[in-house]
Amino acid sequence: MSLIRFDNTDWEDASSLQQTTAIKALEQGQLLLFPNLYQKLTETQYILLDPKCLAPNAKNISLKPNAALVDGAIADTAMQTQLTTLCRTYASHATRLVQQLLPSYSKALIPGRTSFRPAAVDQRKQSPRKDDRRLHVDAFPSSPNQGKRILRVFCNINPNGEPRIWRLGEPFPEVAKRFLPTIKAPFPGSANLLNTLGITKTKRSRYDHYMLHIHDTMKMDETYQRQVNYEEIALPALSTWIVFTDQVSHAAMSGQFMLEQTFYLPPHTMQRPELAPIHVLEHLLAQR
């Protein structure tokens, strides 16, 4: 089973059984779906549900932690402020949810960007490498994470009741076994060079190199995309879901208007660190 449902309407009183179940499911690569949990928009925030507020070439409108204003928006100052408030409110909502549901992670979680995604997924024209309608695991070319997990909290805020359609592919160890043998080791010195040239924000580790190439190779492999087994799921409007997107092979096929919060988690803080992609890759490559 690729997803597990939690029907609570809030998480003030998450039971320890629910907390244990949630962590176990997440670490095993399941998606946690909360069909009754979403961020309510104010009346003025409904005006923001318009893809025209996206800057040209921007995929999302996003807010860095502690930033004053969002990036990626083409809007006047008042609207930029409103978009910033939307993202900031969602960041608090997502943080509260993970603290209540995943308390053993909460001290170690590092907040990343919050994003608002107003574009319709099925109308975006993207190169195969950037096309999130192809199955992939997340890896960020300019933001190496040196093995930290990528935990994401999504919320479908579609006002017309449209679900977000995702596909979930094969488990991470299968993905890694399939693609790792096709990927060459990084050139000596390439991490320093990429960092010096400003292509990466920090040094791209060996882990980041392999994850990025798995991401690209998966997306570019037409036969794999056509033939691999997947499950298609509908993530309803006004629902929330949490998933380790560095581990779960996923593709976003359709949907419009979503909020998303990224967190990073050091793998040693997991209940079962051996399930983290870094340890799966270390095992397959027989190296640290």
Ligand SMILES: [Fe+2]
């Ligand atoms: Fe993704």
